Amino acid sequence: MLNDIFIAPFADMIAAPDFLLQVLWEGLVSGILYALIALGLVLIFRSSRIFNFAQGIMVVFAALTLVGLYQMGLPAWVSVAATLAVMFALAWSIERVVLRPLVGQPDIILFMATIGITLFLIGFGEIIFGGETKQMITAELGIPTGSITLEPWGGLLILEEKDITIVIVAGLLVAGLLAFLGKTRMGRAIRALGDDHQAAMSVGISLQTIWVLVWFIAGMIALVTGVAWGARAGVSFALEVIAYKALPVLMLGGLESISGAIIGGLMIGMLEKLFEIYWGQPLLGGNTETWFAFVLALIVLLFRPQGLFGEKIIERV
Amino acid sequence: MIYRTVGQFKTSYASDQALFPVRQDAFLLGIILLFAWVIFPLTASEFAFQTLLIPILIYALAAMGLNILTGYAGQLSLGTGAFMGVGAYACYKLITIFPWMNPVVAILLSGIFSAGVGVVFGIPSLRIKGFYLAIATLAAQFFLVWLFEKWSWLYNDNASGAIQVPNLDMFGVFVAGPQAASITQYFVVLAIVSLMTVLCINLTRGNQGRIWKATRDMDIAAELIGINLMKSKLTAFAVSSYIIGVSGALFVFMWRGAAEPNLFDIPLSFRVLFIAIIGGLGSIMGNYLGAILIVGLPVVLNIVPEAIGLDIKSATVEHLNIMIVGALIVFFLIIEPHGLAALWRLVREKLILWPFPH
Numbered sequence: 001m002l003n004d005i006f007i008a009p010f011a012d013m014i015a016a017p018d019f020l021l022q023v024l025w026e027g028l029v030s031g032i033l034y035a036l037i038a039l040g041l042v043l044i045f046r047s048s049r050i051f052n053f054a055q056g057i058m059v060v061f062a063a064l065t066l067v068g069l070y071q072m073g074l075p076a077w078v079s080v081a082a083t084l085a086v087m088f089a090l091a092w093s094i095e096r097v098v099l100r101p102l103v104g105q106p107d108i109i110l111f112m113a114t115i116g117i118t119l120f121l122i123g124f125g126e127i128i129f130g131g132e133t134k135q136m137i138t139a140e141l142g143i144p145t146g147s148i149t150l151e152p153w154g155g156l157l158i159l160e161e162k163d164i165t166i167v168i169v170a171g172l173l174v175a176g177l178l179a180f181l182g183k184t185r186m187g188r189a190i191r192a193l194g195d196d197h198q199a200a201m202s203v204g205i206s207l208q209t210i211w212v213l214v215w216f217i218a219g220m221i222a223l224v225t226g227v228a229w230g231a232r233a234g235v236s237f238a239l240e241v242i243a244y245k246a247l248p249v250l251m252l253g254g255l256e257s258i259s260g261a262i263i264g265g266l267m268i269g270m271l272e273k274l275f276e277i278y279w280g281q282p283l284l285g286g287n288t289e290t291w292f293a294f295v296l297a298l299i300v301l302l303f304r305p306q307g308l309f310g311e312k313i314i315e316r317v
Numbered sequence: 318m319i320y321r322t323v324g325q326f327k328t329s330y331a332s333d334q335a336l337f338p339v340r341q342d343a344f345l346l347g348i349i350l351l352f353a354w355v356i357f358p359l360t361a362s363e364f365a366f367q368t369l370l371i372p373i374l375i376y377a378l379a380a381m382g383l384n385i386l387t388g389y390a391g392q393l394s395l396g397t398g399a400f401m402g403v404g405a406y407a408c409y410k411l412i413t414i415f416p417w418m419n420p421v422v423a424i425l426l427s428g429i430f431s432a433g434v435g436v437v438f439g440i441p442s443l444r445i446k447g448f449y450l451a452i453a454t455l456a457a458q459f460f461l462v463w464l465f466e467k468w469s470w471l472y473n474d475n476a477s478g479a480i481q482v483p484n485l486d487m488f489g490v491f492v493a494g495p496q497a498a499s500i501t502q503y504f505v506v507l508a509i510v511s512l513m514t515v516l517c518i519n520l521t522r523g524n525q526g527r528i529w530k531a532t533r534d535m536d537i538a539a540e541l542i543g544i545n546l547m548k549s550k551l552t553a554f555a556v557s558s559y560i561i562g563v564s565g566a567l568f569v570f571m572w573r574g575a576a577e578p579n580l581f582d583i584p585l586s587f588r589v590l591f592i593a594i595i596g597g598l599g600s601i602m603g604n605y606l607g608a609i610l611i612v613g614l615p616v617v618l619n620i621v622p623e624a625i626g627l628d629i630k631s632a633t634v635e636h637l638n639i640m641i642v643g644a645l646i647v648f649f650l651i652i653e654p655h656g657l658a659a660l661w662r663l664v665r666e667k668l669i670l671w672p673f674p675h
Contacts, residue, residue, distance in 0.1 A: 051448050069526060102650045107447070108393060109654045112594050115587060116646035123640025244459075244583070247452045255448065285467045294456035298441055301453065305444045 009278035018157050023277050024270050029232075030162045030242075032170045037223040037246035038253065038261035039174070039220040045255050046194035047214045049107060050099070053114040056243015057121045058219055062087055063226030063235045064129045067137060074161035080223075087219030088212075095212045103207075122237065131237065136230030138162060143231060157269020166228040173224055174262060177217070181258075190214060194256075246296035251308050260309030268293045320668035335520070339669075353507060358500055366499035367572075368616050374503075374510045374569050377608035380592040381517055381601060382560030388589075388598035390553030391533025398638040399461035400558050401565025402581030403431035406471050409480045413473055413508055416560035418483040420492055421505060424570060432667055434461070435558025442550050446536075465578035480575040482570050493570045502571045507518050509567065510630035513560055518601050520556070529553055530599075536627075559632035591642075594651050597656025606657040614642060 037055055044052040065086050069079035099114050115313035138145060144161035151157070159199045192200040195211050201207055229239055249268050253260025272292045280288030300308065320341050327333040337343040350626060361370060373521050409426035414465060438457040442450050472480050484494035492498040492505050520526055531539040532549045540546050569576045588611065596607025615638050622634060653660050 017470070098647050098651075102654070105654050106595070108387075108598075111451075113647050113650050115591075116643045119639050119646065121643075123636045123638070123643060127635040127640070131632075136672075155660065214588055222508055243456070247455060251449055251452050258355025265410070287463065287467075291456060291459035291463050293461055294452070298456045301445050301449060305446075305449070307336050307449070 004283055005279070006037050012278060013143065016114045017153055018151075023075075023076070025159060025163070027214035027270035027273030028266060029166060030273070031266040032167060033225055033229050033242060033265075034245045034249050034269055035265025036173070036221055036228070036248040037243055038265050039177070039258065040221040041246060041250060042253075042255065042258055042261045043177075043190075043214055043221075044218050047190050048099070048211055050110045050114065050194070053072070053111060053219060053243075054117040054121065054221065055246065056240050057125075058087075058090070058222040059226045059229065059243065060235070060237055061090070061121050061185050061226075061240045062223040063136065063217060063230045063239070064125055064134070066227065067134045067230070067235055070137050070140065070171075076137055078136075080141070083218065083223055087223060091215035091219055094214040094215055095208060096103075099211060100208065103210050114191065115221035122240075126237070129157050131287060136227060136235055136295045138231045141232075143227075162231050166231070169224065170228070173221065174258075177221075178258065186213060187212075202297050203270075226246065230298065245293055248293040250307075251297035251301055252307055256290050257307075257309040260307060264308065268296070271296060320665065320671070321417065322669055336522075345642065353564065358503060362501075365500055366503050369613060371499070371503055371506055371572050373605070373608045373612045374506050375564055375572055375672075376589065376592055376612055377604045378513055378567065379561055379564035379589045380596060380607060381513065382557045382564060382603040383593045384520070384559035384598060384600070384604055385517065385529075385560065386553050387593060388534060388600065389526060389552060390529040390557075391536075392439070392553060393447065393451040394437065394454040395451050395463075395583070395586050395590065396457035396560055398581045398583060399458045399486045399562040399569055400431045400435055401585065402461060402576075402588075403434050403558075404428055404562030404565030405569040405576055406465060406480065407431065407562065408570060409482075410471065412483065420487055421509070424509065424563060426564040428559040431562025431565065432555045432559040435554045435561075436551050439551055439554030439558075441444060442554065443547055444492070455583075458586060462578050462582055465581065477577075479575055480569065481575045483572075487571075493584045495574065497650050506567055506571050509563065514601060517560070520530055525552065532589030533599075554666070585668065591646060595646065595656055597658030600656065600658035602657050602661070603658030606661070610645075611642070611656070614638075614645070628672075 037059065039155070040055045040058070041052055044050055044055070062083055064250060066079055066083045069082050070076060074082060094117060098117060099110075102110055102113055143165050147159045148159045148161065148164075149156065150159065188212055189200070189205045190213070192203075192205060193207065197207070226235070226239070233239070237245060245264070245268070249261060249264040251264075252268065253262075253264030272289050275292050276289050280286055280292070320339075322341075324336075324340050325340055327338065332338075337346075344454075354572070357365075357370060379397060379401060381399075383394060384394050384466055386394050392441055404427045406425050407430035411423040411427060412420065438454065441453045443455055466478065468477075469478075472478060475481070482494050484491055484496045486492065490501055492501050528539075528549045531542070531544055532546060532553075539549070563668075565581070573580070592604060592607035592611050594607070595610060596605070597603030617640060618638050619634060649657070
């Protein structure tokens with residue numbers, strides 16, 4: 001028993017390093033998707049203190065809209081632009097209809113409101129686009145579909161080209177986002193709003209405009225995530241479950257930290273794959289990916305309540 | 318006019334703090350109890366028992382358990398569904414290991430198991446707060462549902478992986494299983510739920526309830542006035558999980574008749590959370606109002622299109638349901654963030670002052 005837990009898995013790893021690399025690569029790619037969803041959540045949380053449960057369904061919704069528009073006969077890149085327009089309309093109407101009347105309510109009420117939005121979007125999306133799994137328009141968007149085979153240590157390592165594209169695009173997106181938040185006027189306004197609502201409003205930053213903007217950026221991230229995940233697994237409402245995976249990422253990384261979301265996402269993606277392959281399947285009957293990330297985050301949080309990268313919690317009466 | 322409180326003088330603190338300081342409240346409750354115990358059983362159809370009365374009571378009980386934790390002790394939890402599952406599976410194991418056991422006793426005992434599990438998963442609440450804690454309770458949700466699937470001892474190695482409720486009798490009358498009559502099940506559920514409600518009301522009015530409320534309002538301040546936070550939070554988790562466990566056992570044994578692990582998955586947790594929040598956090602009555610709304614709404618939405626002669630596919634109706642429920646949640650949060658119970662408080666205030674506006 002002890003051998004199975006502490007020795008055998010590591011022996012396996014050393015015996016087949018190419019397989020280990022393959023597992024880590026798979027974990028990295030799904031970790032990037034978790035990190036992207038977590039990023040959308042962090043952005044909204046920082047600027048408005050809203051824990052946006054609807055981010056996961058926004059991913060599905062964006063991907064479905066894209067595929068749906070393409071099937072209606074629009075060219076691929078026009079559908080991307082049209083989807084962005086739809087996401088903007090969504091951000092605008094969420095701000096106008098849901099958030100504005102609820103400004104200043106307790107956090108849990110706003111959280112519940114985003115669950116309400118989630119249900120609404122699920123029903124709405126199913127009625128318009130139907131429930132069946134759709135094929136992502138990978139080739140039409142110019143995403144390569146081949147694969148690269150490497151042979152480290154005489155083994156076999158297969159890297160899918162679309163996964164590589166995902167990694168590169170995600171990296172560019174994050175870099176662009178950080179530059180936007182750090183260098184531009186709008187970006188600074190977002191951060192100011194995150195620091196102190198009232199102070200930011202008193203120097204003339206419009207809460208409403210920024211909220212629409214932030215939700216729109218979250219929608220853009222959702223579209224990228226949707227395309228990436230859809231290219232791997234097809235577009236359906238089952239995608240929604242990956243949204244839950246973003247939650248332990250947030251616990252690990254801290255709700256406020258963009259770099260925390262990214263590092264946390266990559267860590268969780270890789271660790272859960274490792275655990276599943278080397279411990280979960282042989283010892284526990286598999287499918288441990290549903291809970292491993294949560295339990296890991298829970299254990300980390302017991303020792304570091306603010307998360308790995310969160311701001312130090314100072315409490316006063 | 319009917320709610321006029323003129324002439325009801327309070328001459329001692331005890332009478333001012335009584336359960337019904339206003340006589341009409343007691344009268345109203347009497348009418349509700351009359352309906353619940355006499356009129357509904359006499360008039361309700363099989364359909365009404367199975368789709369409305371029994372589920373409303375069970376969901377209200379689950380929401381009450383969650384409300385103790387979230388509404389009174391301030392610890393947000395998203396793992397309700399899994400704790401209901403613990404209650405259901407514990408009850409199933411008790412019934413199959415001790416077949417002679419009285420089913421009601423088994424249901425009440427099964428809550429103890431879920432209370433134990435609840436305390437274990439409540440330990441992080443001593444260090445984690447707010448949304449972090451909510452996500453931590455999701456760990457319980459996903460882990461327990463996974464365990465229900467993988468640990469075949471829990472469902473007696475059934476090939477189907479589901480638990481089936483056997484025929485159980487109490488004093489010669491079947492109360493659970495395929496042979497039980499809806500009306501008996503309704504009375505069993507009603508009795509247990511009423512008992513729990515009375516206990517909850519008195520618990521939250523008393524010393525323990527005040528300790529929980531102090532913890533909820535500001536835990537550091539509570540600690541400073543000498544409240545043991547660990548004890549307060551863990552008792553909240555224990556009591557809440559006990560009630561949720563009992564409701565889970567009722568859910569399977571008195572209503573569904575069979576259960577698969579994914580029945581206790583996250584949609585159930587959210588359903589109960591909706592009930593607690595739309596009903597009103599920190600209110601016992603709110604749970605019933607919320608349950609009536611959330612359970613009753615889909616039933617109404619299913620009947621309406623047929624009644625007015627619209628021809629919609631049943632799948633579309635279901636999706637439309639989800640959509641409307643989502644929109645209504647947002648709507649109710651906007652008109653009254655403190656829930657239906659707060660709306661009723663407002664109406665009652667107006668009735669007492671009527672016909673004067675202030």
